Amino acid sequence: MATNRTFTMIKPDAVENGSIGGILKMINEAGFRIVAMKYTKLSAEAAGKFYEVHKERPFYGELVDYMSAGPIVAAILEKENAVADFRTLIGATDPTKADEGTIRKIYAKSIAANAVHGSDSDENAQIEGDFYFSKLERF
Ligand code: GDP
Numbered sequence: 001m002a003t004n005r006t007f008t009m010i011k012p013d014a015v016e017n018g019s020i021g022g023i024l025k026m027i028n029e030a031g032f033r034i035v036a037m038k039y040t041k042l043s044a045e046a047a048g049k050f051y052e053v054h055k056e057r058p059f060y061g062e063l064v065d066y067m068s069a070g071p072i073v074a075a076i077l078e079k080e081n082a083v084a085d086f087r088t089l090i091g092a093t094d095p096t097k098a099d100e101g102t103i104r105k106i107y108a109k110s111i112a113a114n115a116v117h118g119s120d121s122d123e124n125a126q127i128e129g130d131f132y133f134s135k136l137e138r139f
Contacts, residue, residue, distance in 0.1 A: 005035065006082040006119045007128035008090075012070035013113035020073055023116060026103055030089050032077040036133040044068040050131060059112065066112055076129045076138060083125055086118045 091102025119125035
């Protein structure tokens with residue numbers, strides 16, 4: 001079932017280098033409505049839980065360390081075809097392979113520190129949004 005919602009995080013590297021405003025501007029200009037948003041920091045335990053699906057991948061430890069190294073911005077976004085359109089807006093995981101004009105091409109430093117997260121399915125968008133936000137925090 002398409003929910004027209006996706007979940008994103010502005011990751012610690014992008015927060016650290018002052019890119020929150022620029023990334024949110026691109027998200028707004030691409031037609032996404034903000035349903036929920038918070039500025040927060042993941043503990044190592046919470047980052048481990050969020051990325052549990054990647055537990056078997058060789059970079060899991062690095063990913064958990066990086067995602068818990070500093071504050072992030074988490075948000076639920078709404079738009080028709082939200083999951084796929086947001087993946088297009090952010091570009092490929094590896095910024096050297098991302099299309100011109102995508103958020104990762106502009107703001108990401110590396111495949112690990114790649115500026116933003118975007119859900120890869122409606123199901124994961126729901127799970128990830130529920131990880132951060134209660135019903136009362138959605139508008
Ligand atoms: P995404 O859906 O485009 O975010 O990519 P994946 O689901 O494949 O990976 C999840 C996240 O793990 C990525 O966004 C990166 O932050 C990180 N990641 C992916 N590949 C690598 C890698 O080769 N090394 C490291 N250190 N991190 C990676």
